Amino acid sequence: MKLKDTTKAALYLFPALLIIGVFTIYPMIKSFFMSFYAEYDYFNDVVHRYGFDNFVYLWNDAVFHKALQNTFIFVLGVVPVSILLSLWIALMLNSITFLNKFFRTIYFIPFVTSVVAVSIVWRWIFHSNYGIMNYFLSWFGVEPIQWLTSTEWAMPSLIILSIWKGLGYNIIIFLAGLQTIGDTYYNAARIDGANIWNRFLHVTLPQLAPTTFFVSIISIIGSFKVFDEIYALFDGKAGPSNSALTVVYYVFDKFYGEWNFGVASAAAYVLFAIIFVFTLLQFYISKKKITY
Template sequence: MKFKESVKAILYLFPALLIIGVFVIYPIIKSLLMSFYADYDFFNDVVHRYGFDNFIFLWNDPVFHKALKNTFIFVLGVVPISIILSLWIAIMLNSITLLNKFFRAIYFIPFVTSVVAVSIVWRWIFHSNYGIMNYFLSFFGIEPIQWLTSTEWAMPALIILSIWKGLGYNIIIFLAGLQTIGDTYYNAARIDGAKRWNRFIHVTLPQLAPTTFFVFIISIINSFKVFDEIYALFDGKAGPSNSALTVVYYVFDKFYGEWNFGVASAAAYVLFLIIFIITLIQFYINKKKITY
């Protein structure tokens, strides 16, 4: 009986396993092998030599170094601000009783909207002459900023767009976490004379620690993988003079632009290793500092 149930379960799972094997597992294995292709004939699909040439190339490639630097700048610019803003907005939304579902939907719309559509809108917002961003800045006496054509402001423009785009998801997750905090904790804190700020520090933040940890992990991984926003915002380029070049865009350019599959695969696995190490560190800190 158990054998028949196992066979039936395998038959049900087989279509999904087939798709995962063909479109996920096989590309992972193939790209890992390609990262060690030192001499590869693409047209005949023949590997003449394996080695670490692609990783050595990355080690000495200043463009890859710039992509790594820009990626870390992007992550450091997006993740903390996004988490702080989304937590603040989630706390405000959690206190609203009238039309609360409407406001939550409004904040979630940017997350589910097409990146291309969002980027087109933001290209107009960042327009040097007619953009609404420079229009508002003019009220404070600030001269028009070349957001998308200046090497100095391309990355800040990308960071602003990415923060706005990802707020909705983080807000929903924080709202779910806030609703699990019972009123008993807040009532006890009020009885002890705790003010609003003290209740936030000593009740809300500790109770939200697991949720914050989850949002932090997801935000870091997504930020390291940024690509769509760059491609759409800068019209298929990595910003002026590669000022918004990230590792994923570097992989894309090497793979589809130069057909250098070995270097692209090696760069992808370097990024994977970076994310993996950072995630391990986060989980280690989680075990030490966060109580569920």
């Protein structure tokens, strides 16, 4: 009977496993070996020599260094602000009962909306002459900003767009975490004379720590892999003078633009190593600081 159940389960899982194996696992393994192809005949799929030439190329490539720098700037600009802002909005949504579901839907819509559609709207918002952003800033006497055509403002524009688009998902997760906190803790804190700030600091934040940990991991990984927003916001480019170039866009450009598959694979695994290290660091901190 067990053999029959196992066989039936395997048959149900086989189509999904086949798709995952062909389109996910095999490309991962292939790209790993490809990153060590020093001399490779792409047309005949013949490797003449293995080596670390692709990684040496990345070490000496100023463009890759800029992509790394921009990626870290993007992560540092998006993740903290996104977490703090989404937590603040989640706290407000959790405290209201009238039209609660309506407001949740409004905040979640940007997350499920097409990146291309969102980027087209934001390209209009950031327009140097007719954009609503510059029109709003003009009320305070600020001169028009070249948001998408200036090397100085391209990255801030991308950060603003990414924060706005990712808020909905983080808000929903934080709301789910807030609703698991029992009223008993808050009632006990009120009896002890704790004000709103003390209740937030000593009740909400500790109880919300596992949720915050999850959101931070997802946000960091997602920010390191940013690509769609760049491609759509800057019309298929990485901003003026590569000012918004990130590692994933660098991989895309090397792979599809220059057909340099070895360097692209090496850059992808450098990014994988960076994300892996940050994830391990977060798990280490969570064991020390977070109580489930």
